[in-house]
Amino acid sequence: MAGNDDDDVYTLFIGIGLLVVLLGGASSFLTWLAGQVSGVITGGGWPDSDPTDCIGIAFRLLTHPSDPHSAWPPAAAAALGSAPIFFFLLFVFLAVAAVGTYFLVRLFLNFRRRRTVRRFRLGYASGWEVRKLLSAQRVQSMAWQVRPSMHGRPPRSIPPEEVGFYLGRDIRSRRKLYASIEDMAIFISAPRQGKDVHFVTPFTIDAPGPVIVTSSRRETFINTAMIRAQYGEVYVFDPWNWTGWPNRMRWSPLQGCEDPNVCAVRSGTLVESSGFSIGREGGTVLSGVITIIRCLLHAGAIGRVNFREVMRWIYEANGEEALEILRQGEREGRTAPGYPGQLEFNMRNEALWSGVMQVMHAFSHPPVLEDCSPEPGEEFDFAKFLKGRNTLYFVAKRQPDWGGIAPVVTTILEQYFRSARGAAMKNPTGRLDPPLTFELNQVADVFVSGGLPTYMGESGGYSISVHVYLTSLAEARAKWGADRTAALLDNATMKIISGGAGTIKDISDLSDLVGKHDGKQILSPEELRTMRFGRAVVVAGTARPVEMWLTPWWKRKDKDSIERAKAQVEAMIQQMHAPPPPVTPPSPDDPPPPVRVTATVTVPPSDTETDTSAGPATGTGTAPATGKAPRSGAASGTGAGAGTPGDDDDGDDDSAIVW
Template sequence: MAAVWWLRFRQSDRHFIHELRGREGLAKPGEIRKHTSAGTAVRRAKALRPSLSSPTAPAVGWKVGQAHRQDVYVSIEDSIVVEGAPRSGKGYRFIINAILDWCGPLITTSTRNDNLSATMRERARVGEVTVFDPQELSGVRSSLRISPVTGCEDPLVADQRGQAIVAGTALGASKTNQEWAHVASSVLSRLLHAAAVSGRGADALARWGSNPRLALEAVSVLSNQGTPGWAEDLDAIINGDEKLLASSWFGVSGAIRPLAIPAIRKAMTPGPGEQFDPDQFLTGSNSLYLVGTGAGAGSVGGFLGAVLDDIVETARRKALASPGSRLDLPLALILDEIANMFSWPALPRIMADGGGIGISTIVVLQALSQAETAWSRAEADTIWSAATAKLVLGGASDVDHLRDLESLLGNRRIRNTGHSYNETGSSTNIHDEKVPVMSLDEIRRMPETVGLLAYRTRRGILLDLRGWTDRHDARRVKSGKKATETDQQLVFAEQYQAALDRRRAAGERN
């Protein structure tokens, strides 16, 4: 029986994890204590949050797990990539904890409402919570309304927003049609500017963008109120070559197509007092959930990207106007499923330099190939390389990427002892052999309860990952999650019934 037990234990996850913990080449307790402990995070507080008189580790660092029974923190100035296959526990063991622990303004993205359901009520305890959900995927009644036109009186803002909206479309994501994407963003920026200076909103933008002849009205507006030269640029495209016009307007009409859906247009038509204020948002521990999809009918990825772009640019300007050119109250971007929502053009730059101005970024991917699809191979490499903390979960299947991770961890030496026998006696041969710290198969086989952290210049750290249900405040979080889910179910039931009534009414008319 003992032999059977031992054989089963040797084949279990427990033995696998135990063997990895003691392996040479991975960080030991002393290294954890010196470089990634809570105390190390607090010692960085004077540079990162000089206004704090009694800083705590969560105020200046992200807790990513435990190793050798010590909490492991990375700095808030680090950019983080979390990579894990579907159902590997990214949300349960990391994302939800990160949202709950953050002290400051926070923007988080998702195509689903799992993270929102678990964290919305807790985040409401520390600041204002808003949800921008044009496609009505979240089940939240008091969702935010944001006009794409607001702020576009400034031609620079209009130009940036036009680029962001087009970048979130299929044309913007295409690597072979960038010249048409550039033309489309140029036209869209002028339409946004015309709508803003004339005091109009999404209705005018939708009308002008649907047909170039209708956009002649925008030319007239720009001639009287707009930036010099913009009316002539737009007029030249509209009254230019017919074949070129069709190609140019294809990207414009695709970008504003979601506005043809009443619910989406309503979400982008705020009433009096409903407009979102990025400056006010950055003053406290407020939360903004961006929920939507970047594919299929009613895709709003471009508009979500424009919202994110606007807030980040506001944060950048505020940082430059602050002591030390850094936000005193850092902004967190927890970008879950972003590769499935929109290819945000600013992400590679924010990953590279955001930490220095107080913008802390976490990008969550199912695989690095997702980033290559959403952006480009070069930009995906930039995102990966700019991440000073890389948290890898098990279940990956891209052999080339696993091999890169194997190389990233380096090698260890193992001693092999061999015995040989002959007529004159026996001899013993001892030689050292270099082998990977973790083979690609071992990285793939990591159970859900562990993760691998590659941090700056340090050796790899094997992490114990605990789900949010193990938190000290788990009972309160569960209660809030249950209440939120109950409200969501009521909203979804109403939406379903309304859709059913519309179909019945349509059937009766036919």
């Protein structure tokens, strides 16, 4: 221990000695430089002295501080400036050197405190790899494959945005990075780290075909709706009217349920996404609940009833009407085999109806039920939607206090994933053109389907792009479990990771995902967590990781158009939520409004009438209250008055006048 202490003391003294030598040498040089510059300023020219004289000059100046000339060699002293100028320059040089040293030391300490230089670190993708796997040339070369309608056009003449999505710029090679339409991407970004401004908004605007966007907030809708409206139709599924958009998307759970396969998938999706708990009874209750929902949907579809009727059956826990529809359909050959018997057996169990109500609770909110109960001809036409550059937004929350309509959105998107694949298979090329894009923002809150990993693995071959946005791996594991989350990552050809908070395990897993070089992590967990806003790492296919600069939408070339469109949507929402104008109470000095009185009067014939065969006259009309009222008569009525015609002073025949 004593030996180590002595070594520390020796090291301290050596360090102090080196510091004194460095400071002394720097001060001596600045002293010499101040004298030389003073000669130039005063017109004496550059004194005949070189930097090797600085040590001797400094020592001589210490012995004669009042006479700088005596410190310089005689040949140079004559050209030296006056003492005040010399000392002023010396003070300035020393101050500048001190300030510069302070900032250099501070920069060095901050540099050590933050991280080592990554730009020249080995393990990242080379410029050649980037060009081969992530460049504009790569997505252009795939244009004929992913968009068959472009066959025959020179690939280099096709804008990369028509066959891919711009990601960012490689920090090292400075190349622009693109993802192909075929690439399935997962974005892992902590809250408030810019996934909306860097990815969701630009991808929605640039999508070359129809795009479906989900979110639990309306930020993306506000940024993109008016821009997308320039390209095609814009629809919104927003039962709570947070957006105020007039073109509402209306969908019925009965849509397509004439097909028993559709019924089976839809009932299973509703049960899974609702978070239904089966209790101690286990699979028996689960199977019974799914069977009842499946049969009710099938009955509603073949009976052509409104979905409100199906919900009424559920509220009343009574399936008799549905059973009769299924039996009638069975006689006509329209009901799936076995459905009437399955419904009749299960609907007798009252305990199953409580499970059915729990599953279908999302439809119990009046605004949701309204949008899910369209009349014939009002349903959203998905086949037509796929043919243009149209847009569909889902604004929803999973939490019950915000409506809890995630099961509804999940069921709709499940149908659209399957319908899109079916539409692609009907084409000779087996692809959708224009391609369909799913921007699944806040996916764990909105789209809680267990089939998402499968869709990620299959959709690329149909020219369907799926972009999934997560705040953390823990969020995905809580929603889909560890195995499905692993499958989700495996089926994503691109993983884009931004900085921000996270658990130690998640950050370590992501760091391992980025990879190692020579046994060391290319990007340590600490470096991942502290990555600055506007940067991300992309791990794509067989390429080594790429660190990239991101471009927010407000730095795009079309930022002015986006800002104008955004302002229009904000003004529309503000106008929708503006309070009604106040009602001004009437002033006592204001004249009373005119009053009109409606009366029905029966008038007997006059004694003076020559036509005695005429019966009593009856009429209905309006007359102002200020008109003449008859003075007497046998007529009865409601109004300002009643009387006998011919009884007034104006000489007119009033037998046809009615007050």
